[in-house]
Amino acid sequence: MADYQIAPSILSADFARLGEEVDNVLAAGADIVHFDVMDNHYVPNLTIGPMVCKALRQHGVTAPIDVHLMVSPVDRMIGDFAEAGATYITFHPDASTHVDRSLQMIRDAGCKSGLVFNPHLGLDALKYVMDKVDMVLLMSVNPGFGGQSFIPGTLDKLREARALIDASGYDIRLEIDGGVSAKNIAEIAAAGADTFVAGSAIFNQPDYAAVIADMREQLAS
Numbered sequence: 506m507a508d509y510q511i512a513p514s515i516l517s518a519d520f521a522r523l524g525e526e527v528d529n530v531l532a533a534g535a536d537i538v539h540f541d542v543m544d545n546h547y548v549p550n551l552t553i554g555p556m557v558c559k560a561l562r563q564h565g566v567t568a569p570i571d572v573h574l575m576v577s578p579v580d581r582m583i584g585d586f587a588e589a590g591a592t593y594i595t596f597h598p599d600a601s602t603h604v605d606r607s608l609q610m611i612r613d614a615g616c617k618s619g620l621v622f623n624p625h626l627g628l629d630a631l632k633y634v635m636d637k638v639d640m641v642l643l644m645s646v647n648p649g650f651g652g653q654s655f656i657p658g659t660l661d662k663l664r665e666a667r668a669l670i671d672a673s674g675y676d677i678r679l680e681i682d683g684g685v686s687a688k689n690i691a692e693i694a695a696a697g698a699d700t701f702v703a704g705s706a707i708f709n710q711p712d713y714a715a716v717i718a719d720m721r722e723q724l725a726s
C-alpha cells in the first residue's frame with residue numbers, strides 16, 4: 506500500500522485554541538499539519554503568518570508543518586517561514602515571477618518545496634523544474650475558503666500528475682486539497698494522490714480520531 510498521509514488543514518480549527526487543536530488532531534492520528542497562508546491579495550481571505558507557525562513549534566509541535574502559501578509575491582515569505590519551523594513550503598506558480606528561483610530559495614532555506622495548481626491550471630509549470638520539487642499539490646477547490654465541494658475534474662489531473670511524477674523518477678509527494686472527506690478519499694487515492702488535506706471534514710466533527718480512522722479504512726479498502 507502507498508505511504509498515505511493525512512494532513513488536517515487548521516483553517517477549520519478553533520483559532521482561539523490552536524495549540525490544543527493541533528495537539529488533538531495529531532494525537533488523533535494525523536501525519537502532517539496543513540497550514541494555509543492567505544494574504545487578501547492572491548486570494549480573497551486573510552489568515553495566519555510565520556509568527557503563528559513559530560508559536561506552534563514553541564508550543565511543542567514536532568510533526569511536519571506543510572505551509573501552503575496563497576500569497577503574492579512569494580519570495581519574501583520563504584525565509585520567514587523557514588525560520589519559523591516550516592517543513593514544506595508550497596506556492597502557486599502563477600503567484601511567483603521566477604518559479605525556479607522560488608523553489609531553489611525554499612530548498613536553500615532547508616525546507617521541502619512544492620508547487621500548487623489551481624483547478625483551471627495545467628501542469629506545464631512543473632515539467633522543467635521537477636528536480637527541484639518535493640511536493641505537487643493539486644487544488645480541488647478554488648483557494649481561499651474551507652468547506653467547499655470537491656471539483657470532480659481534478660481526478661483526471663491527479664492521474665496526469667501521477668504519470669508525470671512516476672515517469673520523472675523523483676521522489677515527489679502528490680497532495681490534494683479541497684473538499685476531501687472519508688466519502689471520496691478512496692477515489693482520490695485511486696487517481697494517484699498520496700497526501701490528503703482535509704479541513705472541515707475533520708475539524709467540523711467532534712471526534713477527530715474517528716474521522717481519521719474512517720479515512721484510513723477507506724484508503725485500505
Ligand code: DX5
Nearest residue numbers: 514648649651652684704705
Ligand atoms: C483552501 C485551503 C484548504 C482548505 C481545505 O484554500 O487551501 O486547505 O482549508 O478545506 P476543506 O477540507 O474544508 O475543503
Ligand code: ZN
Nearest residue numbers: 514541573682
Ligand atoms: Zn491548503
